[in-house]
Amino acid sequence: MRSAKPSPTQEKPWLHVLLIVVALGYLTLVLLIPVANVLFQAFHRGVMPFLENLLAPDFLHALWLTFALALVVVPLNTVFGLCAAWAIARHRFPGRTLLLSIIDLPFSISPVVAGLMLVLVYGRNGWFGGWLQALDIRVMFSFPGMVLATAFVSLPFVVREVIPVLEEIGTEQEEAAKTLGANEWQTFWRVTLPNIRWGLLYGVLLTNARAMGEFGAVAVVSGNVAGLTQTLPLFVEDAYKNYNTESAYAAAVILALLALVTLVVKEILERKTGIKPNP
């Protein structure tokens, strides 16, 4: 073995082939076959039954509700994310690392536990329960509670994507703009925002994907009533449990398309931000 050694990279081509086959085989079994199955199940009877499923009133309401949630949650978390990212990236203060860890918490808390927390705050026996009842405001089992749950689980994305970009661009251009007499807003709109736009978009994209796809936290706080407080992910589960496999898959395809669009835009943004080099 030790005579006239070829480099390990040219050595044993069969080993490379074997490793590639095993790796791609695993990806296929765990990931690709299940995802291909979504498309197959939705369309294997043709396009017409699929379209009929898409016209069911409960489905349409779930679709609308999912978009409405994203429309409220994404701007909320974007504004917060920009503020928090700027506060953390542009200042050094005691407890900065702790603050970063706190912002990351929603990623490590189970969505069901997140929903449970909201029930304990806003539910009938929760901290603010009596107070909300006196004012006749419904949070649990209605839209506001679903907004809170969705915002909770998707809270960290924008902050995490914007901080590194802010740190990378530094403060020189901002300082220069200020010296030239630009006020805070002008500096933000004309200097900072254009510089961080791709990172920000990336964070917004991930926030949106999570907001539209969240199941656990929303299931806890919404009550999951068809046609009232049922989002698309809840609709999928409900239809499946009631043996409406076809309509479950029709809704699942819409959500899978959302995931695919997210991935494609993500690839484009990663090339733009240079996270991934252009091959």
Added chain:
Amino acid sequence: MSAPHPVSAALSPQKPHWQFPWVWRITVFYLLVMLAVPIAALLSRASSAGPLHFWQVATRAIALSAYEVTFVTALIAALINGVFGTLIAWVLVRYSFPGKRFFDAVVDLPFALPTAVAGLTLATVYSENGWLGRLLAPLGIRIAFTRWGVAVAMLFISLPFVIRTVQPVLTEMEKDVEEAAWSLGATHGQTFWRVILPPLLPAILTGVALGFSRAVGEFGSIVIISSNTPFRDLIAAVLVFQSLEQYDYEAATIIGTVMLLVSLGILFLINLLQTWGRRYAER
């Protein structure tokens, strides 16, 4: 915090932004409302039970078996993904083959695909007459609606973590160290165990811990693919959910708190691992 004079603000580079107090107010207010108040509510409700009662509810037989199903299955899934994730990262970084960019992009699918869809399709594919379940049924292996199904769902959702933590480290890793080991007469095996693996280890373990953390908290896909039978394939998150459905707020709160404490423990571990990884990189 009054607004300083504009000229003096422009001339003080170290703290140019303190006249922006409302940014801080938004940040702090949002974190208080969204995170601090809910977490405080959970912990205060849990502690109002008293330590003895808390322990009794937290260690009920049904809860203990749910922890076991959750943590043991999540650990197995995370470790399997540790091995295969490292292999996939290696193949994606070191070799070129047709469709490489496609495979690299689909790795992120479990992050983007809603968990309800993952659970639905896994339950179909791995059911007794599904595409893959059909192949296993003659061997007497049932996956959907058993604990194996829980494992498959956990494998799916924690798949990207190890790949995405190992890839950057592998890309940075110089090939010449391997070449050197090789030219000094090390075998393939020795090169792998002594030269390649040690610098990758912090990244692999970080990915395993992240995947484990995600699998422990997972609900959407598992509630669909599992039969949710106590003592068989009921996980802790579903137990919390079922307790809430039965208006047993106390049990939900206590078991939810146990889960929260475990997540915080894992988070702490991940931070330690990342510190270790950075030290490795500096050496």
